[in-house]
Amino acid sequence: MSAPAQSQQSTSRERILDRIRAATQPSTAAASSYATLPRNYIHKGALNADARVNLLIERLREYDAEVIEATPEGLPAAIAAQLAASGKRSFVAPAGLPADWMAPGFDWKIDRGLTTAEIEQADGVVTAAFCAVADSGTIVLHHSLAEGRRVLTLLPDWHLCILRASQVVERLPEYFDRCLQPPALVTWVSGPSATADIEMTRIKGVHGPRFLHVIVVHDQDAPATNSN
Amino acid sequence: MRASLFITCYNDTLYPETGRAVVALLERLGVELDFHPKQTCCGQMHANTGFRGEAFSQAKRFVQLYQDAENVVIPSSSCVAMIRDQYPGLFEQLGNETLRRQFATLVPRVFELSEFLLDKIGVEDVGAYFPHRVVYHASCHGVRALHLGDRPYRLMAKVRGLDLATLPNVERCCGFGGTFSVKNAEVSSAMLAAKLQDVVSTGAEYCTALDNSCLMHLGGAMHRQYAGMKTIHLAQILASTEGSPAEAVA
Amino acid sequence: MSQAAGHHAILDPTLAPPFPQAALNVLRNPQLRKNVTHAIDVIQGKRARLVAEKTDWQELRSTASAIRTHALENLGFYLEQFEARCTAAGGHVHWAADADEARRIILDLLRQENASEVIKIKTMTSAEIQLNTFLEAQGISAFETDLAEIILQLGDEEPSHIVVPALHINRSQVREIFARRMGLKNLSDDPQALTAAARRYLRQKFLTIPTAISGANFLIAETGSVAVVESEGNGRMCLTLPRTMITLAGIEKVLPRFEDLEVMLQMLARSATGERMNPYTSLWTGVTPGDGPQNFHVVLLDNGRSSILSSPKQRQTLKCIRCAACMNACPVYRQTGGHAYGSVYPGPIGAILTPQLMHMQHAQSLPYASSLCGACYEVCPVKINIPEVLLELRAQVTDQERKQAVRFFDPMYLGLRIANLLFARAWIFHAAQRLGRIGARVVTRKDGWIHSLPSVGGKWTQTRDLRGLPSQTFHEWWAARGKEAK
Numbered sequence: 001m002s003a004p005a006q007s008q009q010s011t012s013r014e015r016i017l018d019r020i021r022a023a024t025q026p027s028t029a030a031a032s033s034y035a036t037l038p039r040n041y042i043h044k045g046a047l048n049a050d051a052r053v054n055l056l057i058e059r060l061r062e063y064d065a066e067v068i069e070a071t072p073e074g075l076p077a078a079i080a081a082q083l084a085a086s087g088k089r090s091f092v093a094p095a096g097l098p099a100d101w102m103a104p105g106f107d108w109k110i111d112r113g114l115t116t117a118e119i120e121q122a123d124g125v126v127t128a129a130f131c132a133v134a135d136s137g138t139i140v141l142h143h144s145l146a147e148g149r150r151v152l153t154l155l156p157d158w159h160l161c162i163l164r165a166s167q168v169v170e171r172l173p174e175y176f177d178r179c180l181q182p183p184a185l186v187t188w189v190s191g192p193s194a195t196a197d198i199e200m201t202r203i204k205g206v207h208g209p210r211f212l213h214v215i216v217v218h219d220q221d222a223p224a225t226n227s228n
Numbered sequence: 229m230r231a232s233l234f235i236t237c238y239n240d241t242l243y244p245e246t247g248r249a250v251v252a253l254l255e256r257l258g259v260e261l262d263f264h265p266k267q268t269c270c271g272q273m274h275a276n277t278g279f280r281g282e283a284f285s286q287a288k289r290f291v292q293l294y295q296d297a298e299n300v301v302i303p304s305s306s307c308v309a310m311i312r313d314q315y316p317g318l319f320e321q322l323g324n325e326t327l328r329r330q331f332a333t334l335v336p337r338v339f340e341l342s343e344f345l346l347d348k349i350g351v352e353d354v355g356a357y358f359p360h361r362v363v364y365h366a367s368c369h370g371v372r373a374l375h376l377g378d379r380p381y382r383l384m385a386k387v388r389g390l391d392l393a394t395l396p397n398v399e400r401c402c403g404f405g406g407t408f409s410v411k412n413a414e415v416s417s418a419m420l421a422a423k424l425q426d427v428v429s430t431g432a433e434y435c436t437a438l439d440n441s442c443l444m445h446l447g448g449a450m451h452r453q454y455a456g457m458k459t460i461h462l463a464q465i466l467a468s469t470e471g472s473p474a475e476a477v478a
Numbered sequence: 479m480s481q482a483a484g485h486h487a488i489l490d491p492t493l494a495p496p497f498p499q500a501a502l503n504v505l506r507n508p509q510l511r512k513n514v515t516h517a518i519d520v521i522q523g524k525r526a527r528l529v530a531e532k533t534d535w536q537e538l539r540s541t542a543s544a545i546r547t548h549a550l551e552n553l554g555f556y557l558e559q560f561e562a563r564c565t566a567a568g569g570h571v572h573w574a575a576d577a578d579e580a581r582r583i584i585l586d587l588l589r590q591e592n593a594s595e596v597i598k599i600k601t602m603t604s605a606e607i608q609l610n611t612f613l614e615a616q617g618i619s620a621f622e623t624d625l626a627e628i629i630l631q632l633g634d635e636e637p638s639h640i641v642v643p644a645l646h647i648n649r650s651q652v653r654e655i656f657a658r659r660m661g662l663k664n665l666s667d668d669p670q671a672l673t674a675a676a677r678r679y680l681r682q683k684f685l686t687i688p689t690a691i692s693g694a695n696f697l698i699a700e701t702g703s704v705a706v707v708e709s710e711g712n713g714r715m716c717l718t719l720p721r722t723m724i725t726l727a728g729i730e731k732v733l734p735r736f737e738d739l740e741v742m743l744q745m746l747a748r749s750a751t752g753e754r755m756n757p758y759t760s761l762w763t764g765v766t767p768g769d770g771p772q773n774f775h776v777v778l779l780d781n782g783r784s785s786i787l788s789s790p791k792q793r794q795t796l797k798c799i800r801c802a803a804c805m806n807a808c809p810v811y812r813q814t815g816g817h818a819y820g821s822v823y824p825g826p827i828g829a830i831l832t833p834q835l836m837h838m839q840h841a842q843s844l845p846y847a848s849s850l851c852g853a854c855y856e857v858c859p860v861k862i863n864i865p866e867v868l869l870e871l872r873a874q875v876t877d878q879e880r881k882q883a884v885r886f887f888d889p890m891y892l893g894l895r896i897a898n899l900l901f902a903r904a905w906i907f908h909a910a911q912r913l914g915r916i917g918a919r920v921v922t923r924k925d926g927w928i929h930s931l932p933s934v935g936g937k938w939t940q941t942r943d944l945r946g947l948p949s950q951t952f953h954e955w956w957a958a959r960g961k962e963a964k
Contacts, residue, residue: 013573016729016780020554023788030552034734037544041537041741059754116685116719136755149769150718150760154711173740182701182736184567184763185770188743190755193711195625198649198669206625206673207680208711208758237901240952241911242945247952263956268901274894276850276869278876282898289902314869317791372852401809405849411890412847413937415501418813419849420941448942451927 043177045135045170049220052134052170057216059137063191064204065212075162076100078215079126082160086213088123092152096145101126101162111152119151124158125209130183131175132168138190139163139214140175142183150187159209164219229349230260232297234290236304237269243440249467249474250303250341256467257349261301264293272310275318277407284322287315291331299348300338303463305438306406308340309373340370341463342379342438352382358468359389363432365423365446366398367439380438380462387465393430400426404445420449428455436462487636487817489605491836494820496843501818510646514638514815517645521806524752525857532748541741543861546797549699549732550787556699556732557778563702567764569774577607580779584609584691584724587775588618591722593689599706599713600624601693602640602800603726603779605822606835609691620691621683623712625676632659638816640823641750641802646815680712690716690771694727695799696742697776700735703763704776707746709756717760723771728779730796742799745859749801782835791870795830797860802827804854804864810847819844826854830867838874845871889934908953915947922946 026033047055057067070078080103083091090107092114102108109122128146129139139161141147153159169175193208204210231254235247254261271286290311294300302308312335319328345351364384370376384392403409403419410416427435427446435450437443440461447459460474468474488494504510529535549556561571574580588596596613598604598620610620610631622631626644630637633655637643644652653667656675665675692713696705704725706713717723733742739761747756765774787793805811805825816824821832821841829844845868854864885891900910921928928944930936938944950958 012575012579015575016573016778016784017554017557019780019784020557020729020787023784023793024551024553026551026555030548030555030734033548033552037541037548038537039541041534041541041744120685133755138755143769150714151769154714154718172744173737176737176740179736182698182703183761184701184703185766186759186761187714188755188759189757190753191757193709193757195673195710198625198629198644198652198672201649201669203669203673206677206710206712207684207715235952237907241914241947244948244950244952244955248955251956263953265953265957266904267953268904268907269897271901274898276872277890277894278845278869278872278874279894279898280873280876282894285898286901368849368851368853372856399853401849401851401853403809403849405851407890408846408849410934410937412498412501412810413940414498414505415810415813415847416849417941418505419809422809422813444944445942448938448944451943451945452929452941 041173042171043173045174047134047170049165052168053165053216053218055170056132056134056137056168059134060191060212060214063137063212065191065214067214067216069216069218072217072219075215075217076103079103079160079162080105082213082215083124083126086124086158088158090122090124092119092122092125092148092156094127094146094148094152097126097128097148098146111148116151116155119155122156124160125152125156126160126162127153128162129167131178132163133172133175134168134170136172136190138172138188141187141189143185143187150185153187153189154208157209158211158213160213160215162215162217164217166219168216229258229299230262231299231301231344232294233261233263234267234270234294234300234302234307235263236302236307238444239303239440242444243461246303246440246461246463249461249464250301252472253354253463253467254301257345257351257354259349264297266293270307270310272307272314273406275310275314280318281322283314284318287318288323288327291315291327291334294334295330297337299344300334301341301344302338303341303438303461304440305340305367305370305374305376306441308338309369311335311338313373340374340376340438342376342383343374345383345466346379353386354383354466356387356466356468357389357470358387358465358474360434361391361393361432362434362436362465363393363395363427363430364398364462365395365402365427365435365437365442367437367442368399368401370438371399376438383462383466390465393432395430396426402442402446404442406441409445416445420445424449424453424455428457433457435459436465438462487638488820489636489817489822490608491821491832491841494841497818497820497847498843500820501814501847504814504818509648510815511813513646513648515812517639517642518806518812521642521752525748525803525806528748528752528754532744538741538744539859539861542745542859543797545733545738545741546799546860547794549734550730550793550796552734553729553732553787556734557729559699560697560702560732563700564764564776565702567702569702569764569776572775572777574777574779574781576781577779580607580726580777580781581609581612583777584726585613585616585618587722587724588613588689591689591773593618593722595619595621595687596689596691597621597623597683597687597716597720598627598690599692599708599716600627600643601691601726602822603693603728604691605637607726607779607781609726621687623680623683623716625673625710625712628676628679629655632656636817637822638824639802639805640800640825646817680715684712684715684719688721690720690723692717692723692725694725694731694776695746696739697727697732698736698739698761699732701763703736703761705739705759705761707743707756707759709751709758711758714758714760717762718770720771722773722775724775724777726777726779728781729783730798746799746801749803749857749859782837785837786834789870792834792867794862795827795834795867797862798827798831799860801859803857803859807853807857809851809853810849819847826864827862830864830871833871833875838871838878842875842878845875893934908951911951915949918947
């Protein structure tokens with residue numbers, strides 16, 4: 001930015017902050033008054049693990065996502081079946097996607113720096129996720145190595161997401177409890193894209209994947225973990 | 229039990245029969261009523277239009293007039309809302325410590341009519357008889373400012389012969405809004421048309437409410453359009469008995 | 479001249495006609511009114527079901543209100559924290575005191591990129607500063623990518639709602655706009671087909687235009703992050719694919735912590751569109767190497783917000799999270815739609831925000847565009863007592879107007895000043911009642927009703943009769959009864 005613009009900037013910044021400070025003059029420090037804010041809403045759900053997973057599946061199906069369940073041993077076969085049923089050939093895989101999830105017989109493009117054009121040409125994408133919130137049917141992506149860069153779950157028209165049952169929470173505050181620190185990138189996905197801008201008629205699949213498939217892996221014997 | 233009746237400026241001028249009904253009803257229930265001859269207005273019209281200084285002078289007058297009243301009963305939920313919700317701000321801005329104290333001691337003694345019947349006297353069956361199909365319009369101040377809840381319905385449930393219709397969109401504003409009805413007369417009329425459609429669709433003979441302001445607006449359109457329905461304040465239904473049926477209403 | 483509205487809406491508060499006049503244009507348009515009530519009733523129904531299902535709704539409201547109040551009370555602290563954290567994460571933060579400065583900052587950034595085109599995520603804040611018109615004049619095309627915004631942009635229309643901006647336009651009107659502007663002769667009016675047409679129209683733009691402009695639903699102070707809440711995915715396209723992202727955000731958008739989203743996200747979609755959660759919410763922090771725009775700028779906009787902060791009663795206006803629940807609940811909005819408010823912020827929130835952003839110099843009719851029914855306050859997820867602020871603003875407008883000489887003869891002002899004199903003493907009031915009774919006889923018909931009144935009264939009798947004044951007031955009856963008893 002040019003020098004005059006820069007000094008204008010510092011003037012504006014100071015002017016705005018001065019106006020704000022003159023207008024507010026808080027009596028206690030922000031941190032202490034933040035700590036005493038009322039929080040009497042429900043922080044944790046009451047459903048047991050099975051009920052939670054069933055609720056998630058119900059909500060996902062309400063969005064017309066296709067959901068199947070699998071055991072950890074049966075996962076690779078379940079993935080292969082989903083890919084085969086899709087009728088599609090080429091799939092993008094995030095760099096950290098487990099090798100045994102990449103079913104043979106398909107054209108896998110592993111993201112080690114794929115171009116936008118290459119991603120745009122793929123038929124679908126397979127990823128893991130960080131967490132899922134059952135009561136709103138929300139899948140949360142932190143875009144780690146097994147979840148992929150944000151563009152991977154945006155351009156392809158078909159997305160297969162692998163969720164572990166231990167990743168499912170009932171209510172949104174429980175997801176936030178699982179974040180040891182705030183993530184730099186998050187995408188909360190609650191069903192395929194939709195618009196109701198024309199006469200309030202909900203139409204799916206404006207931009208972003210129109211087809212969402214989810215495999216819920218029943219790993220309840222495994223300890224709950226935040227990593228993928 | 230003693231109570232002072234604050235009739236409200238517009239009831240005094242335009243709907244004295246509502247006042248007469250309140251008197252008949254409360255005296256029947258054993259309440260010793262008095263009427264302060266110096267009362268005029270609570271200041272709502274001025275406050276809502278932005279004439280704060282004027283509203284303050286009327287508010288001050290009201291508080292000073294009713295200092296020694298055991299209870300103040302008001303057959304108008306919007307006036308009670310004015311007193312509870314807006315007097316504090318007016319006295320904060322324009323009043324003094326004495327006035328604020330006077331108000332603080334008075335306000336717990338101020339009641340809207342249905343509140344007085346149910347919460348103070350503790351009666352649901354007031355011995356009323358009104359053999360007509362009636363639809364109840366829930367005025368906004370009653371619903372959202374006073375949180376009257378089911379009080380009017382509990383009273384109406386005990387009125388013998390009364391056939392209560394269900395009003396669709398019962399909590400939607402009728403469009404009166406005080407000076408809004410003339411400052412934004414066209415929008416007010418559009419809201420009125422929508423409300424009238426719901427009201428008339430019930431097939432009731434009477435439309436009732438706890439506020440004559442809403443009823444003046446609804447009734448004025450019913451009369452203009454030959455809608456075949458009349459308005460009547462709930463006090464008049466509650467005062468009505470076999471021996472003394474409600475006065476002929478418009 | 480747009481076909482949908484039958485008039486060209488002016489959403490510039492310095493130019494728009496007063497609300498009663500603007501409303502009249504709309505009231506005479508049955509198509510528009512039908513489109514509005516249909517949309518409103520759908521959202522209201524969905525919202526009501528979901529709120530009933532959420533057993534901790536009122537507790538969430540209380541916390542949401544408390545968080546927003548706290549953020550505003552400590553706004554300087556949180557804005558500085560946001561700036562520091564965002565900058566540390568590779569973003570650049572700019573401060574714009576007013577609309578003019580915001581436009582110039584954005585233009586400078588675009589010139590640095592040699593940008594002749596930008597893609598935009600819907601943001602009311604950019605409409606507030608009239609950014610698109612300004613950029614066009616500078617030779618930069620700003621392409622809206624929200625379906626509703628495309629409809630408005632291609633149809634040369636103005637938004638009428640802050641969440642569903644094209645709700646006043648029905649499917650056949652959309653079809654007509656798309657067929658004409660996209661050159662699609664055989665396009666049907668099925669919403670599915672219309673949406674698919676928009677998807678194709680935008681795809682190339684997303685993949686090729688390297689510069690994007692967004693708003694922000696929330697700024698997170700503790701992390702320097704930005705959150706964008708959307709349904710269609712065009713937001714994700716704009717905030718992922720381009721090289722440069724410029725986020726324009728009002729200074730009031732800040733939340734203290736990341737975890738505050740656990741409350742806000744539960745409230746926003748339910749209030750705005752009647753869904754448990756909107757399809758996509760994105761959060762990003764500065765620049766992430768290899769993922770998303772590598773050149774990221776935030777423009778913090780004041781434009782009147784800091785002066786709203788200084789009044790304790792009015793400050794609550796800034797708690798708004800732009801959910802539009804208030805306008806969906808408003809019985810006035812239901813009849814008039816958004817254009818009547820002459821502002822990019824319509825409905826109840828617009829009636830209080832717009833005049834304040836204008837420093838009470840314009841849009842003075844808006845605080846009166848309400849029957850004070852309170853439905854807005856009842857549904858506001860952050861508990862803005864809109865009726866309280868409306869009354870506060872009415873008092874300010876009256877104080878302004880009564881100083882003007884012309885108001886002395888204004889029937890409303892005259893009438894209210896006279897009424898105040900009457901109410902000051904019972905005997906004056908009673909005398910006036912007696913006089914009124916006599917005077918009313920002139921206009922009272924045989925059926926005992928008044929059908930026509932002059933002046934301000936004529937506004938009543940346009941559509942309503944008024945029962946004639948009874949021959950005895952209540953206090954006269956009481957006094958007579960007392961004498962009889964004696």
